[in-house]
Every structure is written in structure tokens, then in C-alpha cells.
Amino acid sequence: MAVTMKDVAKAANVSAKTVSNALNGYPFMKPDTRQRVLDAVERLAYVPNQSARSLRSGRSRVIGLALPDLRNAYFAELADAVTVAAERRGLTVAISLTKGERQRELDVLHGQHSATYDGLLLNALALCDEDGPLLAGRVPTVLLGDHVLNPPTDHVTMPNVEAARAMTHHLLSQGRRRIAVIGAHEDEVVGSAGLRLEGYRQAHREAGVDIDERLIGYVKRWHRSDGTATMDALLDSGVLIDAVFGLNDMLALGAMRSLQRRGFTIPEDVAVVGFDNLEESRYSLPALTAVDPGVVEIAETALSILERRIVGDDCAPHHVQSAFELAVRESSVNADNALTT
Amino acid sequence: MAVTMKDVAKAANVSAKTVSNALNGYPFMKPDTRQRVLDAVERLAYVPNQSARSLRSGRSRVIGLALPDLRNAYFAELADAVTVAAERRGLTVAISLTKGERQRELDVLHGQHSATYDGLLLNALALCDEDGPLLAGRVPTVLLGDHVLNPPTDHVTMPNVEAARAMTHHLLSQGRRRIAVIGAHEDEVVGSAGLRLEGYRQAHREAGVDIDERLIGYVKRWHRSDGTATMDALLDSGVLIDAVFGLNDMLALGAMRSLQRRGFTIPEDVAVVGFDNLEESRYSLPALTAVDPGVVEIAETALSILERRIVGDDCAPHHVQSAFELAVRESSVNADNALTT
């Protein structure tokens, strides 16, 4: 059998409680008692039993991270950032993949697991506005992403409208006037697609440029292949295009593929920009200009909030947005414009 | 306070043990007793306390997955596959990122965490052959990848030598004779780089083609930027090249970028192939030919083995290899050869 706290207590000539105190950083202790305990811990290679600790204390130091998919580079980068931030705080991250299915997203909130987690980070795709009330689960939950408007929980996301507006403005300021959008969702308003499209519209309004609705490409999913297919369809339709805004990087990269295959030069003929600033976008040819939504900051903020909730902070829900940046690269800047940007 | 098993027992007019039996699928029970219990569980919205269950049974149903990084698409796809396979088995996956540091890899094996996991899947990068003995931790461990030769634990990996040989043979059979390799590691033999390079050499030997050692590009890391830099260096050195074998997809894609920037046509001037078959490689331009090592199968196999270990199976270590396939795409097949392949 494994070595227990009792064994350590005996070895250090103290009670179990003192061992517990020493390990949990209880401040009011004689330094040499603490040292004696820690020595014994070392000597016996004692490792506390987490199950027992959790059972007694009601805390597991495990948080759940629920997201659609790790094959999607954005979510993989988010998961990476969350895991790094959690580790720094001594929290363990358990992953649940929802595959973008509403039922799975709800299961995470109400299923067996939620009981074992101290907190939950949920990036939902299928939940919508009306599901708000369902979010009030047993577990402190921080929502990531943009599918529920004004959720009754904490919410950390990126400034989708502002960032898309800034990016569109960047294109307009380069003289682009026929900017296609790839990735809009039919009838969506509050989701990432709807918000980013709104930013695109605002920028046009501010610049006094009319939008040709034929430039807006609707898709179901945000995969690379959808970017290629939609770009193909737009080009085939015969509308004039001098720039493309992929509502995420994958769509933009897919669109780039379609354009290049047809012999367009980027950015001279058509500028291409994206949203996410994935690691891979730095290495496309040409390198992709993209909105950097600050995933690391998002992860960090979400965990800070969650940690406070776990400790029992009971204030009103936080709704936080990260700071974005434009990562301007080759795909959107003509050589002759480069110096003026 | 939450509803406990005792509450359910009272509501169903049985003992706690009977509730436990009903929930754990104990076979020898009167069906209607079971039903009465399950009804009560439903009615009271009872959720078992995992900590208590773990404490008593010594099992947590949580496994650890330790890998370097999720920003790396290969590991992200692996993590996805593992998580899906684990969920099917009712296991929860907790992620640890080792960042490719030896100390972190060892911490995972011997640190606090290993005690709370029922099993561990470890894809090490920094551990080497001599670390074999250190793998004998407290926790059933299945090693993934190729950094420890004949580890004393279970080991699931891909047939690196055979797959690289087959891929090289594919290039040779297209008439390529000056095949550069990108991604070799100085003095490495048992790691993925060493094994894949060995496959490359074997194929040449079998075909009676001499290898120009100047064609072998050494790198430290396997990132896209390393592929670009190494390709640049090779081209600058002036050696003739009619094909490039990236020892992983990222290197191949990076090399493609370098070639295209210099105006080479792929595959006509230079064929490019990779190893991993990432989702993104299907959408490069041209689409990348790559070894598909079968990550899903690897995840599935690793979990099957781990599950048996958790139950206590104590046979000799398994050393398993997945089945690979060549995903032949545009980047390696000339239009005029296409029909003959």
C-alpha cells in the first residue's frame, strides 16, 4: 500500500493534522516543525491522495475545458493556452470534445463530469441565445466564444465587431473597394460570424462605401475547404473582387488556394485577410494578414475569473473582451503601398 | 448539501450497497429492484461523488495524456483522437504539456499527478534510450512515439522505417533520383528522425541508387519555418534536387514555400512529400503527398492496452505498430505520370 499522511506524521513525530498544515502552507507554524515534516515527506516520497483530499475538501483542482474539436487549429491553440495558464495555477485540465453538438454541450454542463470539476470553461458552438438559462449549472462556468448573448455566466471573448471593423478599414485604406466576405452565416446575429460581418458593414458605412451584397459568401462550417469552395463560387459568379476577408484564417487560407489556382496574384490582384492569426498563417505564401484576437490573454483572463469563482466569489457575471491586434503581412499590402502603411 | 447515495437508498427503500450495485451494473439483481433504484436516482437527480468513489475503489477513470504541445498540428490531432477514444470508454483525459522538456516529461511520470491518474499516455520528445528504467513509474504507462528504444512499458507507434521506405520508393519509381531529406537529426538513430532517414536509405539501397549526403538537411526542430530555412540553405548550396522528403508534413510544407517563392514548379521541377498526413496537407497548393501513420488507430490501440493494464493485466509489455498508408496527391505526381501510378 502507498505511504499515507499517518506514516509521515509518525516519521516526523507530529499528528496528521500538522502534516496537513505543513503541506497546505498554513502560516502559523513553528518553522522547524514544518521543516521536520517536509523532510519526512521527502524521505518517504509521500504523495498526497487527491481523491481523499477532494472528498474531504470538496475541491478537485480539476477544471473542464469543453470545446468542439482539437483538429481545428484555433481551438488547439486555445486549449494549449488554457492548459499552460492552468498549470501555472496548479489546476489540471480535463478535455471534453463537443463536436459542435448541442446535446454534448449541454451534457458537459449537467452530466456526471460537471460534478467532479471545480470549474468549467465552455466554448460552445451550437448553444444559442435561448439556452442561456441552461448555463446555470452546478459548476462555476466561464463561457468562451460568441453563441450566447449576455449569458448569465461569466463570459470571455474577443471584440469581434471592432476587430473586423479595423481589419475592413485596413483594406479600405489600401484602396480596396470590392471586398468579399467568406464565412457569413444565414440569419445569424450574435455569433462570431454575425458580429464580424457587422464590423465589416460598419467599416463600409463609416467610409461611405456601398456594399454589394453579392460579395458576401455564406457557408455552413468554417473549414479550409469551405473557403476554397465559396471563393470558387464567388469567382464563378462573375462579381468583381479586389479583396477577400475570411471570417477566420482557415477560410482565408482556403480562399487563397482558390485564387492562386486560378492565377490571381495576392495581394496585387486580390488582397486576402483572415481572423485568428494562427501560427500557420505566418507561413502561408504569401503570409496572411489576420486579426490576432489574443488567445493567450483570453485563456489567462478566463482562468483568473474561474479561479475567483472557485474560491467562492459571488459577484455579478463578468463580461470581458480581450484586446485585439492586426497582424499585417504580405497578403494585404501591395509592394508600392507597403511603405505608407 | 448534494444528494448522496444514502438519500437514494432511503427513497428506494433499499440499502446504500444496493444503490451502488444498481449503478455499477452488478448483474445479480432483481430487475425491479434495479429499476426502483434507477427511478429514485432519476427523481432525485443524484450524481455519484467521484472523489468518494475513487478514494474507495482506488480508480479515478481519469487518464493523463502528456505531449509536447497542442500548437503542433500532429499532436493536436493525436490528442483529438485520444480524447474521442477515451470518451467512448468512459474515461476522462487530463492533458499535460511537456513542451518537449525532459524534466517535465519525468515530472509527469513521477509527480503528483501520476498518482491521480489510472493510466498515462506519454509522447515524449526529450527522453532518450537511457531513461528507459525511469519509465517504470507507479502508473500504467503507454509510450507513444519513438524516443526510447525497447522501453520497459507498452509502446504504440508507427512503422517509421517501412513507411519512409515506401514513400522514398514512391519517389524513386517516379524517376526522381536526387531526393533531398529535410528534418534529419545529428547522430540520432532510434528517434522518429533517425528511423525515417533509415527508411530513406534502405529504399535507395534497394533501388541501387547512391545517396548524395549533401542532400540530407539537418534541423533542430520540426516546425514549418525550419522546413523553409533548410530548403533555402539546400538550394543556396547549389546541389541538384528533383524531390524533397520532409520528415514531417510541416517541414514539407515549409519547404514547399521556399521552392515556390523561388519559382520552382511542384511537382514538375521538384516533387515534395511529407509524413503525418495532417488535415491541412490535403489543402495545400499543390495538395501534399504524405505518409498517413494512422493516428486514430494509434489512439485506439494505446487505449485498449491501457484499459487492460488498468484492470490489472500483467503480461509482458506490448510493442505495437500501426498500419500506414501513402496518401498520394498532386505534390509528387507529374501530370504525365499520373495515369501510370
Added chain:
DNA sequence: GTGAAAGCGCTAACAG
């Protein structure tokens, strides 16, 4: 500052 007692919620072992 430290110790003793109690018990978190569950399941193993056995009794019936």
C-alpha cells in the same frame, strides 16, 4: 502552535 476526534460518500468483504 499542535493534537484528537469525527466524518466526507462511497465500495470491499462478508454475512444472511
Added chain:
DNA sequence: CTGTTAGCGCTTTCAC
């Protein structure tokens, strides 16, 4: 087929 007893290893509560 079901109930009883005991105790997993820890932390909480309270005494000293």
C-alpha cells in the same frame, strides 16, 4: 439477491 460493517486518506472542528 440484499444488508451490515468497516474504512479508504484526508481535512474540518474544536480542544488544549
